[in-house]
Amino acid sequence: MPLLHPAVKCEESIKMTVECTAEDIERFHRDGFLVVRNLLSSSEIRLLGDVARTDRELAESAHSRLDASGQSTTLAVRNDLTDDVYSTIARSQRVVERMTALLGGEVYHYHHKLIFKEPRVGGAWEWHQDYGYWYHNGCLLPDMGSCMIAIDRATEENGCLQVLRSSHLMGRIEHGKTGDQTGADLERVAVALDRFELVHVTLDPGDSVIFHANLLHRSDQNRSDQARWALICCYNTRRNDPYKESRHPGYSPLNVARDDQIVEMGQRQLAAMQARQGVASGD
Numbered sequence: 435m436p437l438l439h440p441a442v443k444c445e446e447s448i449k450m451t452v453e454c455t456a457e458d459i460e461r462f463h464r465d466g467f468l469v470v471r472n473l474l475s476s477s478e479i480r481l482l483g484d485v486a487r488t489d490r491e492l493a494e495s496a497h498s499r500l501d502a503s504g505q506s507t508t509l510a511v512r513n514d515l516t517d518d519v520y521s522t523i524a525r526s527q528r529v530v531e532r533m534t535a536l537l538g539g540e541v542y543h544y545h546h547k548l549i550f551k552e553p554r555v556g557g558a559w560e561w562h563q564d565y566g567y568w569y570h571n572g573c574l575l576p577d578m579g580s581c582m583i584a585i586d587r588a589t590e591e592n593g594c595l596q597v598l599r600s601s602h603l604m605g606r607i608e609h610g611k612t613g614d615q616t617g618a619d620l621e622r623v624a625v626a627l628d629r630f631e632l633v634h635v636t637l638d639p640g641d642s643v644i645f646h647a648n649l650l651h652r653s654d655q656n657r658s659d660q661a662r663w664a665l666i667c668c669y670n671t672r673r674n675d676p677y678k679e680s681r682h683p684g685y686s687p688l689n690v691a692r693d694d695q696i697v698e699m700g701q702r703q704l705a706a707m708q709a710r711q712g713v714a715s716g717d
């Protein structure tokens with residue numbers, strides 16, 4: 435039975451086939467996260483990496499925040515869905531379906547972002563819950579979540595995501611400033627570290643981790659020679675439409691993309707960028 439809300443609009447009446455099993459849903463509710471291997475195929479993820487690394491606009495729109503020790507974490511955030519491969523993935527059937535099943539109802543695109551953790555210089559992310567911030571955006575419920583897709587291999591050495599299994603069950607905890615970042619109350623984090631299992635979420639390119647907005651997570655600085663780029667697509671549920679305006683949007687129905695549109699869009703975007711950049715450099 436399709437778990438998508440009937441109001442989810444699909445291009446060319448896509449047939450929704452729920453790929454989340456009851457066990458996946460149970461695990462997500464128990465652990466606060468779910469690892470989905472090969473969410474993107476090797477050709478899709480290679481294309482995403484090629485597009486992102488060719489995309490000068492993306493690089494120019496990236497901004498940095500300092501971690502507690504003064505190293506910078508760099509990211510580019512997008513509130514809007516446009517005609518590009520990042521947006522196509524964010525509204526793809528395979529991601530939207532899973533988010534809908536895991537969050538238990540219709541979801542909409544809240545924003546997406548690319549994280550650029552560069553070799554040797556990529557900074558840490560301090561312990562936080564995403565709902566630690568999103569709470570302030572007029573979202574009454576923590577019925578929100580993110581799907582992080584590894585563009586590069588994510589290892590302990592290059593600062594993969596770390597999570598505290600089941601810590602979302604604590605509910606939202608206080609957050610305050612740590613460096614340029616807003617981090618979770620360290621007194622509670624210290625106890626949580628004792629009581630919940632610390633998991634290093636190592637991923638191969640194309641693998642993903644879907645996590646609940648109240649899951650405590652962080653990542654280390656990148657001390658390796660390998661970059662760790664990732665795309666993170668964030669969703670809110672329709673039932674949790676924010677009661678006020680904020681930096682991220684309120685509900686609008688998702689126009690779900692067929693999975694094969696990822697490659698189609700990626701190839702088109704890459705070719706257009708290469709043509710523009712060839713012209714600009716006089717090649």
Ligand SMILES: O=C(O)CCC(=O)C(=O)O
Nearest residue numbers: 549559564594595652653
């Ligand atoms: O990419 C990372 O290491 C962490 C990103 C993160 O925690 C976030 O975007 O909320």
